[in-house]
Amino acid sequence: MNKTTRILTVDDSASMRALLLHALTSSGFEVAQADDGVAALEWLALNEVDVVITDINMPRLDGFGLIERLRAGDRHQDRPILVLTTESSDEKKQRARNAGATGWIVKPFDPEKLATAVRRVTH
Amino acid sequence: MKRITVLQGQICVSGDTNVEFGTVLGSCVSSCLFDSVAQIGGMNHFLLAEPPANHTPGQVDVHYGVYLMELLINEMLSRGAIKQRIRAHLYGGANLRAGMAPIGTANAAFARTFLDREHIPLLREDLGGTCARRVDFRPATGQVRCRTVESTLAPDLKPASRTDRRSGDVELF
Numbered sequence: 001m002n003k004t005t006r007i008l009t010v011d012d013s014a015s016m017r018a019l020l021l022h023a024l025t026s027s028g029f030e031v032a033q034a035d036d037g038v039a040a041l042e043w044l045a046l047n048e049v050d051v052v053i054t055d056i057n058m059p060r061l062d063g064f065g066l067i068e069r070l071r072a073g074d075r076h077q078d079r080p081i082l083v084l085t086t087e088s089s090d091e092k093k094q095r096a097r098n099a100g101a102t103g104w105i106v107k108p109f110d111p112e113k114l115a116t117a118v119r120r121v122t123h
Numbered sequence: 124m125k126r127i128t129v130l131q132g133q134i135c136v137s138g139d140t141n142v143e144f145g146t147v148l149g150s151c152v153s154s155c156l157f158d159s160v161a162q163i164g165g166m167n168h169f170l171l172a173e174p175p176a177n178h179t180p181g182q183v184d185v186h187y188g189v190y191l192m193e194l195l196i197n198e199m200l201s202r203g204a205i206k207q208r209i210r211a212h213l214y215g216g217a218n219l220r221a222g223m224a225p226i227g228t229a230n231a232a233f234a235r236t237f238l239d240r241e242h243i244p245l246l247r248e249d250l251g252g253t254c255a256r257r258v259d260f261r262p263a264t265g266q267v268r269c270r271t272v273e274s275t276l277a278p279d280l281k282p283a284s285r286t287d288r289r290s291g292d293v294e295l296f
Contacts, residue, residue, distance in 0.1 A: 012206075014240040015189045057197045059206070082293075086194050093294075103295040108190035110291030117293040 005122050006030045008047075010040040010054040010066060011084070016107075020053070020084075023111035029118065037061025041069060044076065050122050052076075053114075056085040056092065064099050071100035080121035084109055129153070129168045131278060134191060136165035136198040140263045148215030149255045149277030150227035152234045155212040156195060156243070157265035158204035164262025167195045171230050183229040192237050211243050212267050214258045216250040219274050227251065 007029050009020045017033050024031045032047065034040035036058040044052075052070070056063035063083055070076035080102040085092070093104050102121055105114065129135050129146040137144075144166045146153055157164030169191045171183035200206060216231030231250040238245050249256065249269050255277035259268045 013189070013193055015185075015237050016193065018240070019186060019189060057200065086190065086197055097296050101296060103293055105291060105293050107193065108186040108291060113291045113293050117295070120295065 004028070004030045005050045005118060006032070006048070007051045007053060007118065008032045008034060008040060008043065008049045009084075010034045010037065010052065010058070010063070012036050012055065012058040016055070019109075023109070023114060024118075027111065027115035027118075029115070037063065037066035037069070040066055044070070049079070051118055052079060052081045053084050053118075054081065056083060056087050056096070064095060067096065067099040067101055080118075082117060082121065084114075129166045131168050131170060132191070134165060134167040134195045134198060135262075136163065136195065136202060137262045138163045138202060140261070142262060144260045144262060145258065147255060147257050147272060147276050147278060149217055149219045149274065150215070150230060151278075152213060152215040152227075152230045152250070153258055154192065154195065154234060154238075155214070155258070155260045155262075155265075155267055156199060156209050157262060158199065158208045159210070159265055160208055161203045161205065162263045163199050163202050163204040164260065164265055165195045165199050166258075166260050166262070167191045169230070170226070171233060183226070183233055185233055188230075188233050189237065192234075192241075196241075206241075206243075209243050210265065211238050211245050212260075212265075213238070213245060213248040213250055214256055214267075214269050217252050217254055217256070219253060219255065219277065221253075 038060040054063040082103045083096045083101045084105045086107050146168050151170040153168045171188045213234050216227040218225045218227045254271040255274045257272045
């Protein structure tokens with residue numbers, strides 16, 4: 001039996017976290033949640049994860065900063081990081097790509113497309 | 124005063140004291156958010172779709188609503204608003220026709236729940252009932268005027284759902 005894929009979602013909106021938790025657990029994933037980039041780094045310092053799904057606009061440390069910090073260390077250089085955002089500009093997308101993001105998803109998200117993306121980046 | 128009509132599915136944000144947003148609501152809900160310190164305000168206007176038949180009757184598909192609320196808040200933050208200072212008014216959510224699904228009630232419940240979850244104080248609401256409303260909102264000051272109007276003035280319902288939008292497309296780098 002395969003190991004359950006563990007996902008950390010990072011989003012400052014409690015409503016969005018609730019939607020993500022429901023969608024991802026319904027697809028069979030194990031989900032942990034953080035409400036901004038700083039909380040994500042603190043959680044990741046103590047826990048293992050297979051995929052990170054992060055928003056861009058967040059207080060304290062935004063999604064770009066989170067990706068840059070994770071890629072700068074040894075532990076998360078190859079970790080799939082998906083950006084899930086309301087931002088639709090090519091400039092922001094390119095910035096995420098340059099920071100080291102694995103993929104880009106524009107909200108409102110489709111639960112099935114999101115689950116498919118997670119499976120693609122973990123296999 | 125420059126008047127801007129906020130149509131269904133739109134968001135508008137401004138800090139201009141000479142701007143007034145306006146909209147007419149039937150079952151739709153409009154959130155008026157403002158930060159009185161930054162003098163930035165914004166309005167959205169949405170009607171959420173009912174989910175597929177296998178879901179609980181009276182529920183709405185909240186994905187699009189969360190998206191429109193987040194879009195509005197992010198646009199305000201990008202212009203200098205601070206989330207902890209944002210205050211809200213909610214209007215609309217009427218059930219104009221007896222015997223139809225209470226979609227207005229479900230939309231109003233969604234909006235209240237969203238604000239509660241995000242810890243955004245709701246200063247005033249005029250939701251529900253059976254009458255259409257006209258709402259005028261001055262974003263820089265947070266001043267709102269809400270009047271009931273003839274239901275025939277309310278726009279036709281165009282429930283939005285993520286299933287009829289090309290939403291959630293995934294691009295892997």
